[in-house]
Amino acid sequence: MNKSLTRQITAGIGIALALLIFNAATSYRNTLKLVENERLVSHTHQVLTELEATLSTLKDAETGQRGYLLTEEEGYLKQYQSAIARVNEQVVGLQQLTADNNRQQQRIRNLKIAIDSKLAELEGTINVRRKQNLAAALRQVKSGRGTQLMGGIRQQVAVMVAEETQLLQQRARESQASANLTILTFTVAAFVNFLLMVLVYYLVKRDRTLRDNAEIKQNQLLEQLQHDRHSLELTEERFRSAIVNAPLPIMLHAENGEVLQINCAWTELSGYESSEIPTIEDWTEKAYHSRKSLVQADIDRLHQLNARLSVGEYMIATASGETRIWDFYSAPLGKLSDGRNLVISTAIDITARKQAEAEIRMLNATLERRVQLRTNQLQAANEELESFTYTVAHDLRAPLRGMQGLAEALLEDYRDLLDELGQEYAQQIVNSGQQLEALIQDLLAYSRLSRSDLSLQVLDLESAVAEAIAMVQADAKSSGAQISIRSPWFAVIAHRVTLVQVIANLLTNAIKFVEGASPQVQIWAEEIELSQEGETDSETRGEWESEAVGKWENSQLLIASCQLPERIIRLWVEDNGIGIAPEHQKRIFRVFERLHGIESYPGTGIGLAIVQKGADRMGGQVGVESQLGQGSRFWINLRKA
Numbered sequence: 001m002n003k004s005l006t007r008q009i010t011a012g013i014g015i016a017l018a019l020l021i022f023n024a025a026t027s028y029r030n031t032l033k034l035v036e037n038e039r040l041v042s043h044t045h046q047v048l049t050e051l052e053a054t055l056s057t058l059k060d061a062e063t064g065q066r067g068y069l070l071t072e073e074e075g076y077l078k079q080y081q082s083a084i085a086r087v088n089e090q091v092v093g094l095q096q097l098t099a100d101n102n103r104q105q106q107r108i109r110n111l112k113i114a115i116d117s118k119l120a121e122l123e124g125t126i127n128v129r130r131k132q133n134l135a136a137a138l139r140q141v142k143s144g145r146g147t148q149l150m151g152g153i154r155q156q157v158a159v160m161v162a163e164e165t166q167l168l169q170q171r172a173r174e175s176q177a178s179a180n181l182t183i184l185t186f187t188v189a190a191f192v193n194f195l196l197m198v199l200v201y202y203l204v205k206r207d208r209t210l211r212d213n214a215e216i217k218q219n220q221l222l223e224q225l226q227h228d229r230h231s232l233e234l235t236e237e238r239f240r241s242a243i244v245n246a247p248l249p250i251m252l253h254a255e256n257g258e259v260l261q262i263n264c265a266w267t268e269l270s271g272y273e274s275s276e277i278p279t280i281e282d283w284t285e286k287a288y289h290s291r292k293s294l295v296q297a298d299i300d301r302l303h304q305l306n307a308r309l310s311v312g313e314y315m316i317a318t319a320s321g322e323t324r325i326w327d328f329y330s331a332p333l334g335k336l337s338d339g340r341n342l343v344i345s346t347a348i349d350i351t352a353r354k355q356a357e358a359e360i361r362m363l364n365a366t367l368e369r370r371v372q373l374r375t376n377q378l379q380a381a382n383e384e385l386e387s388f389t390y391t392v393a394h395d396l397r398a399p400l401r402g403m404q405g406l407a408e409a410l411l412e413d414y415r416d417l418l419d420e421l422g423q424e425y426a427q428q429i430v431n432s433g434q435q436l437e438a439l440i441q442d443l444l445a446y447s448r449l450s451r452s453d454l455s456l457q458v459l460d461l462e463s464a465v466a467e468a469i470a471m472v473q474a475d476a477k478s479s480g481a482q483i484s485i486r487s488p489w490f491a492v493i494a495h496r497v498t499l500v501q502v503i504a505n506l507l508t509n510a511i512k513f514v515e516g517a518s519p520q521v522q523i524w525a526e527e528i529e530l531s532q533e534g535e536t537d538s539e540t541r542g543e544w545e546s547e548a549v550g551k552w553e554n555s556q557l558l559i560a561s562c563q564l565p566e567r568i569i570r571l572w573v574e575d576n577g578i579g580i581a582p583e584h585q586k587r588i589f590r591v592f593e594r595l596h597g598i599e600s601y602p603g604t605g606i607g608l609a610i611v612q613k614g615a616d617r618m619g620g621q622v623g624v625e626s627q628l629g630q631g632s633r634f635w636i637n638l639r640k641a
């Protein structure tokens with residue numbers, strides 16, 4: 001601190017001297033500039049005086065000329081000739097005075113030409129007076145040429161005077177600025193020198209005070225040093241105790257392989273005492289056996305660490321011959337006094353965890369095998385059930401047709417032999433046969449949807465809707481239904497036959513369930529983005545995601561993943577029918593589920609189940625929005641092409 005203060009005092013004195021020298025140099029330079037400016041001001045005054053004198057001399061020459069013209073006395077010519085001699089000298093003097101101003105030099109040359117012209121005009125008038133008479137001379141004077149020449153000379157002199165006046169003002173300002181700068185520089189330098197002297201005085205006084213305080217602090221520091229040394233010894237003891245008694249295995253090892261310390265946990269878990277593993281080589285020999293060279297290389301690299309590191313998991317052999325798995329972590333602790341790098345390594349015994357993980361993996365593998373087995377069994381049962389359904393439905397058709405044909409023949413051939421009750425029974429047999437035939441047809445259609453492979457392709461939705469409308473045209477005509485469609489239409493990915501069947505079933509449903517009015521059916525499509533829909537479409541998105549794999553696994557359309565398509569096409573079929581209560585809106589898509597008796601609304605109870613199955617097989621969805629007595633709006637979600 002004393003050296004620093006001494007340097008500050010020396011620097012203060014040096015700066016003060018430098019400022020004095022700088023002030024003197026600046027003052028000298030400003031004084032020279034001031035003198036030069038004063039010289040230039042004086043020079044400008046001379047130029048102005050000389051210009052005025054030149055103009056006055058010309059006036060004298062003109063006065064002498066006019067006096068001679070009027071009196072013809074030679075005395076006036078002497079005044080005229082004296083003025084001519086002076087004006088030439090004055091022009092030369094002006095050229096010398098303005099030698100540093102190119103513009104003024106050019107003007108003086110022009111002025112000299114004008115003066116020469118004026119003098120020539122004066123001389124010509126005098127010659128006319130001598131040779132002729134006064135009247136001739138006066139006519140020449142009255143011509144105005146002399147006045148014009150004199151006006152030009154005055155104008156040129158005025159321009160030069162204006163320039164010199166401007167220079168005079170500029171040089172006066174510069175002279176005043178130089179004087180002000182000289183005064184300011186001197187004042188500032190004097191003030192700064194005064195401050196520096198005050199600072200030097202303060203520093204000298206402070207130096208004396210600091211020397212006295214330093215001695216006192218030195219004694220205090222000696223006492224503090226002794227106290228800190230004692231605290232450091234206690235801290236080292238606590239640190240050593242923390243390492244020794246830590247619950248995790250800890251080893252301190254140096255760069256040359258020396259093991260400086262291992263704690264109790266290391267000894268308890270590995271079975272090796274500190275005396276048995278004085279070096280890393282001894283540790284790797286006992287714990288890793290044939291793998292010691294590989295582990296030795298890993299440990300050697302730890303001495304180049306700059307930050308803590310998760311080293312990894314290693315299998316070690318304990319003194320008792322047991323194999324344990326330790327997870328090691330290491331960090332640098334700086335350098336020892338001899339320059340060797342010091343590293344601390346800790347370990348976590350994860351043997352029990354590894355055993356538990358192995359058991360979990362075995363349980364998972366066993367569970368996966370069981371799940372796969374049950375899945376295969378369930379799939380086989382479903383296939384067997386579908387095959388059974390198809391076979392039963394197919395085999396029922398032959399006896400059903402025989403029974404139906406015999407009943408129709410009985411009505412045709414023996415109607416007259418049957419009473420009214422017998423005819424009613426025979427007609428019920430025919431009607432029941434027709435209903436059973438329709439049921440078998442629907443069962444076969446449903447079975448085909450479950451069994452067949454669907455080749456999905458890009459379809460024009462409008463053409464599929466038109467084909468479906470054509471299929472139900474007879475029912476629509478008989479019931480007086482009006483079917484209207486609204487644009488726009490989109491291209492979708494679907495199976496054409498299945499899509500037409502699904503739409504036709506929805507149209508049939510819309511035409512059938514109407515009371516007290518003509519069926520009004522509307523069909524339209526819209527493009528929606530699932531991520532931007534509300535609560536209903538959020539539920540739809542969840543169903544898409546949960547069923548994505550199941551819906552697409554039997555199709556022949558190749559897809560890169562099971563991610564949900566962000567944009568889909570939703571086809572709507574809206575009617576003015578009797579409506580569906582909310583609690584029944586999922587139930588109606590199940591097989592054989594009917595909300596009304598067959599005597600109220602004919603059908604097999606499979607139509608909407610076919611719609612559900614068809615939508616599933618095409619990777620889509622189906623749903624309904626409805627209230628009792630307010631009609632229904634069925635929708636189908638399809639992938640956008």
